[in-house]
Amino acid sequence: MTHRVAVIDYGMGNLHSVASALEHVGAAEVVVSHEPQAILDADRVVFPGVGGIRDCMEAIRRLGCDQLLDQVLNVDRKPVLAICVGMQALMSHSQENGGVDCLNVLPGQVAFFGEAHRGDEGERLKVPHMGWNAVRPAIDHPLWRGIEPDTRFYFVHSYHVVPDSEAVVAGTFDYGLTGCAALAQENLFATQFHPEKSHTAGLTLLKNFLDWDGTCS
């Protein structure tokens, strides 16, 4: 398996962390780019994202990253890992920034945790959901290899994804609700948490991504 990874850069924030982490776990080459050729030449693709969804979607469309992603996912069928806002951008619609239409790769919504968000025992929960929370894999998947149930990953987000189909849920977290920590559909895996900031557990997941052939078994 070659390990040439393209990290799609649509100009929203620092992607060096993702690139460094991929190199750390053995990627032979990591390119950070929005140039079609660089992305099409890679054998796997990371779709990251930080910041507000409106600006992200605007940049994704302006740079043609939506079409590139479609090519990579559906035509070339390469393994793709979406992270945080990258995952949210794959849904149909987000409530953030007054409501923004997204890519509709995974039908579903991106919803706010809510004002005065509370836990099961009435305790106040801060938003953003920031810090290390336990993730429970919902399915067997090559990307969970070597990762125990309830391993903690680093999250930082105020909105969470709600897919139309339960079948795409790959892992969950608890934070006053049962949220989607990860989604999986064919050659696509998406995480709400940041594997590149999740120390050993995150690096294990990234290593699994490098070794992944894009199938679910």
Add this chain to the structure above:
Amino acid sequence: MALAKRIIPCLDVDQGRVVKGVNFVGIRDAGDPVEIARRYNEEGADEITFLDITASHEERDTTVHTVEQIAREVFIPLTVGGGIRSLQDIRTMLNAGADKVSINTAAIHDPELVRDAAARFGSQCIVVAIDVKRVSAPDDAPRYELFTHGGRKPTGIEAVEWAAKMATLGAGELLLTSMDRDGTRDGFELVITRAITDAVDIPVIASGGVGTLQHLADGVTEGGADAVLAASIFHFGEYTVAEAKSFMADRGITMRV
């Protein structure tokens, strides 16, 4: 399983070296920031905060370079603060590999910077640092105000009201430091910590005064903090981050161990 409380070792960096003074005086050299960050990462630190305590213009480049080096090998969140005055400063630090930047004095001079920064880069990467001192007499109702210049210069701004305003403007997190306690090893100033954690919906990091592991636990259980920050107890090898985490976990605090 609940969200874990965080332990954040802090590197106060002056001219490329980690230092820590008592009330910003009597500075002791604790070593190379990259090496120390690597050690904390291995010990299980939940995040690392890097404060450039001189932050004069000439030293910016040194700081950027150090942040780049840390970000290349430390795969936990990294916050950088000290001398952040503009959107360009924030961009420079995020591009160097910081995950969050901490804005302090600049937020006092120009609160709109917090709003603009959150709109541009997202609230998740905007931490507002609040340095406070108690200004009320010991027998009076406690009142805390913001101070600048390492605690020397009063601003007259009331702390709880300011914290709420920063949250409204888009801060994603608050870093609360008691300048009365910083460097004293007497423990966090729990009264103001509790008042601010109760007043805002965003996470609060307690800072200033940690001398024992019990102080860290108190910051969470008494102060209500979401994260606790400490420098000298870790730098000089008194305790490892792992020891601090198991101490807190033994007292029923949810930790990533």
